[in-house]
Structures are given as structure tokens and as C-alpha cells.
Amino acid sequence: MTIDPWHFRRDQLADQVLSTLSHGPAQALSLFAPRRAGKTEFLVQDLVPHAEARGHRVIYASFWQAPLSPLAVLLHALEKSLEQGRLADRIRTSAWRMAPKLKLSAAIPGTGTGAEAEIDLTRLKGEPPPDLLFHLDDLLGRVSRKGRPTILLLDEVQELARSRSNAPLVAALRTGLDTRRDGLKAVFTGSSRAGLTAMFSNREAPFFHFATPIDLPMLGKPFVDHVVAVFRKTSKRDLDPERMLDAFNRLHRNPYFFRLLAQTMLYDAEHTISSALEHVRERIAADLGYPEAWLGLTPIQRETARALAMGAVKPFSRVFRQALGAALGDDPPSAAQVQAALRRLERLGIVDTARGVWELEDPGFGGWITARSEDRSRDG
Known part of the structure; x- marks a missing residue:
């Protein structure tokens, strides 16, 4: 994966999360942060490299505004994880782009389909078919590994709680993880506290008290200093660190919007910190409606x-x-x-x-x- 110079590494947090999953009592963590606060970036650019360097297989699936059903998203991620290479390799290849049809790696029980059968992911709508839930469980069994357990990263998982038709999928996923506690670990992320509460704190929910909740720590001055240094190296211009820290706080310490502020000044040298801040605020309001x-x-x-x-x-x-x-x-x-x-x-x-x-x-x-x-x- 190409190194992003603007990325602020969070190695200590990645080590803490990985150690908690590998050696702690928790089989799963639920990680909360608002949208565009850096959850996905932390998962893909920090946690994944640390986990793979220690011999873990990592599988990533995002349910945020996915064009296909949650079951289709999960089946695609699990099937593609059986291919060789790191997660970064799968992201870089076309395997990361979800094609309408998915070639299965094993026969679906009770259907007579062979290992080379294909399913049309676009047709997986509504309540999941039982045969594909069996296939999902089979995939979880095949990716499970004891010793160095496989880590599932399920991004924006609160989307599963939006429709009752996803209930069988959520129940099957919980069962699949429960029966493979030594071979599968999970990190669930969400940008809605209410959504995560519905998934993990509702007594009737299959994932009730399944994951240990943590918040993604907010970034501070070291992150601001990093962005200022990258800006200086890229543009050969200096920015006042204290005024930039104030702008970061005014943007509610959101790393995505703060980098947008720096890039606004990078592309238009006429912008001051104040004018770029106003520009970014207007763009945020428009983009988020x-x-x-x-x-x-x-x-x-x-x-x-x-x-x-x-x-x-x-x-x-x-x-x-x-x-x-x-x-x-x-x-x-x-x-x-x-x-x-x-x-x-x-x-x-x-x-x-x-x-x-x-x-x-x-x-x-x-x-x-x-x-x-x-x-x-x-x-x-």
C-alpha cells in the first residue's frame, strides 16, 4: 500500500488493541468515533500492518452505504480473504472492488452446486437465505486459526441494526464467532453510539455484551505538529503551530477536516488559516447536508x-x-x-x-x- 505522508501513525494504540485481542479476555472490541474521525484509517493503516506483522490473517468489511446487502459484503470479504497476500494486496487489486457475481470456494450445502458455483450478490436482498448462512459459517470455520487468530474488522457495524431482515445474519455471525473463540477475534466499529448500543447493549440483541466498548482516542497537538511539518515539507511554507492548533479545536478535533484545511491552503496560497477555516466549515455543512x-x-x-x-x-x-x-x-x-x-x-x-x-x-x-x-x- 502506498504510504500516505499525511497519515499520523498510531502505533501505540494499534499495539494496545492487538494485545487486548491476542492476550486479554476479550474476544471482540467495539470501537466508537464520529464519522470521518479516522476509524477506518486507523484500522487499515495502523492496526492491519501490526496484526499481519505478527502473523494474523486480517479480514476487513465495511457496511457503510454499501451498494449490496450486509450478507453480500461479508461473503465477499471472507471469500477474497482466502486468496494469497496481505489485506493491502487485496485492496490494491480488483478483488477489493465488489463485482456483481462471486465465485464460491465451496459447495453450498443442500443445493447441489459445486465449488465453482457463482452467486449473484445483487440478488441478496431481504432476509438472508439459510443455505448462504450455512456457507457463511463454513467460511468462518475455514478462516479461523488458533494460535494466531484471524481478526475480523467490521466497519460501521451499526448499519446491521437498521433492518430487522438482518437479524438472522447477526445471529449467525454471533454463533460463528462464539464457537471459534480461540480462532476468531473481531473489532466492530461504529459512528453512532445509539446504533452500537442497539447492537451490543440491547438485552434482546444477539451481540448483547459480546464486545468490550472503547472510544477511539481524540488526536491532539502531536497530530497538529505532524500536519504542519508535512505542509512545510510539501509547500516550503510555514504555518503558525498555535493558530493551527486553535483551528483544529474549532473543527472539533476532526482529523479529516483538519487535513482538508491544510490542503486548502496548500492548493491556494492566498488562503490564510482563518479564511481556509471558514471555507472548510462551509464545505462541511454542504457535504454533510x-x-x-x-x-x-x-x-x-x-x-x-x-x-x-x-x-x-x-x-x-x-x-x-x-x-x-x-x-x-x-x-x-x-x-x-x-x-x-x-x-x-x-x-x-x-x-x-x-x-x-x-x-x-x-x-x-x-x-x-x-x-x-x-x-x-x-x-x-
């Missing part, structure tokens, strides 16, 4: 989200509801009305209670809402 999401909310939903973004707590309290009524120019809403607004915001992925309090799930959206509120206050 903040204006459209805001316009799609009712007045009470907007004011509830605004209050939470600005640090308000206890949304069912009289103080919160009175402030909400004042913002709406009406009587204070009832606790039931506030609850209905919160539940709608939760279904839209705007707020959650995964940490025990109601809060904005995306700090970037919260910052965008706060900035709009400040602009409105200045305009009178």
Missing part, C-alpha cells in the same frame, strides 16, 4: 436541537421547556411534546442518549447550529 437537515425539522425540533447544541441539559425540566416556549414565541411545550421532538431527532440520527444524557450526535452539526444562533443574535 446540515442546511437540508435543519430545514427538514419542525420548529420545536429545531429549538430543541439548538438548546442541546448550546449546552442546555434536562430537556424535560420546567426551565428547559420555558426557554423552549420563549424561543418558539408560545407557551412552554409539555414534557410529552419535548419527548416527541427528541425521539424524532433520535430517529434522524441528530441526537442520542448513549452516554446517559441527551446530546447532539455530531459535534460538527452542533457547532453549525451554534454559529447560526450567534449570527442570529448579532443580527438582532
Whole structure:
């Protein structure tokens, strides 16, 4: 894999995760971080090389906005892992690009198909066929290895909880991992706390208490210094490290957006740190659809989200509801009305209670809402 000079290596974290899986009591970890906070980059560019250097086979599958069903994504990843080479080699070749048809490495029980049979991945929709769940279990058995267990990296796994039709797949995956505890380890990642909670903390869920939860640690000054150094080496220009650290904090310490800031100044030397920051904020709002999401909310939903973004707590309290009524120019809403607004915001992925309090799930959206509120206050 080509080395990315902008990549900030997290070797110590990779070693900690790998040691926990290899020598600790946990068979699986669930890793949370917001979207574009560096989860996938950490998995592919840090954890994978460390694991493969120690003799582990690594299998990666992402369920984020996948064009095919979760079963198709998982079967493709497992089948391709049987080919020779490291994960980086499979990424570099066409095997990484998911073709519509997949050649199976073994016969599907009960169908009479041979080892060279193909299945059309585009037709795997709805509830998974039992015969392919048997094949999935067979694949898990074949990739399992004791001594140096195979590590499954399942990215954005909360997507499996979005449809009830995925329940048999989730149950089969849990069974496959449970029966091969010494030969298979897993890292589940998610960008939705509520989604991960539904997967691992719901008593009725097959993965209830299966994985040890951890948060991807936020990056700090060493990361900023690394980006500043790469910028200097690439452009022969210097950036003020302290002002760049301030810009990083203003971008909620999001590494993807911060690199975008540096690259904006790299491609346009006329940009200052301040102007590039404003440019990146506008691009974030447009790319993530903040204006459209805001316009799609009712007045009470907007004011509830605004209050939470600005640090308000206890949304069912009289103080919160009175402030909400004042913002709406009406009587204070009832606790039931506030609850209905919160539940709608939760279904839209705007707020959650995964940490025990109601809060904005995306700090970037919260910052965008706060900035709009400040602009409105200045305009009178």
C-alpha cells in the first residue's frame, strides 16, 4: 500500500488493541468515533500492518452505504480473504472492488452446486437465505486459526441494526464467532453510539455484551505538529503551530477536516488559516447536508436541537421547556411534546442518549447550529 505522508501513525494504540485481542479476555472490541474521525484509517493503516506483522490473517468489511446487502459484503470479504497476500494486496487489486457475481470456494450445502458455483450478490436482498448462512459459517470455520487468530474488522457495524431482515445474519455471525473463540477475534466499529448500543447493549440483541466498548482516542497537538511539518515539507511554507492548533479545536478535533484545511491552503496560497477555516466549515455543512437537515425539522425540533447544541441539559425540566416556549414565541411545550421532538431527532440520527444524557450526535452539526444562533443574535 502506498504510504500516505499525511497519515499520523498510531502505533501505540494499534499495539494496545492487538494485545487486548491476542492476550486479554476479550474476544471482540467495539470501537466508537464520529464519522470521518479516522476509524477506518486507523484500522487499515495502523492496526492491519501490526496484526499481519505478527502473523494474523486480517479480514476487513465495511457496511457503510454499501451498494449490496450486509450478507453480500461479508461473503465477499471472507471469500477474497482466502486468496494469497496481505489485506493491502487485496485492496490494491480488483478483488477489493465488489463485482456483481462471486465465485464460491465451496459447495453450498443442500443445493447441489459445486465449488465453482457463482452467486449473484445483487440478488441478496431481504432476509438472508439459510443455505448462504450455512456457507457463511463454513467460511468462518475455514478462516479461523488458533494460535494466531484471524481478526475480523467490521466497519460501521451499526448499519446491521437498521433492518430487522438482518437479524438472522447477526445471529449467525454471533454463533460463528462464539464457537471459534480461540480462532476468531473481531473489532466492530461504529459512528453512532445509539446504533452500537442497539447492537451490543440491547438485552434482546444477539451481540448483547459480546464486545468490550472503547472510544477511539481524540488526536491532539502531536497530530497538529505532524500536519504542519508535512505542509512545510510539501509547500516550503510555514504555518503558525498555535493558530493551527486553535483551528483544529474549532473543527472539533476532526482529523479529516483538519487535513482538508491544510490542503486548502496548500492548493491556494492566498488562503490564510482563518479564511481556509471558514471555507472548510462551509464545505462541511454542504457535504454533510446540515442546511437540508435543519430545514427538514419542525420548529420545536429545531429549538430543541439548538438548546442541546448550546449546552442546555434536562430537556424535560420546567426551565428547559420555558426557554423552549420563549424561543418558539408560545407557551412552554409539555414534557410529552419535548419527548416527541427528541425521539424524532433520535430517529434522524441528530441526537442520542448513549452516554446517559441527551446530546447532539455530531459535534460538527452542533457547532453549525451554534454559529447560526450567534449570527442570529448579532443580527438582532
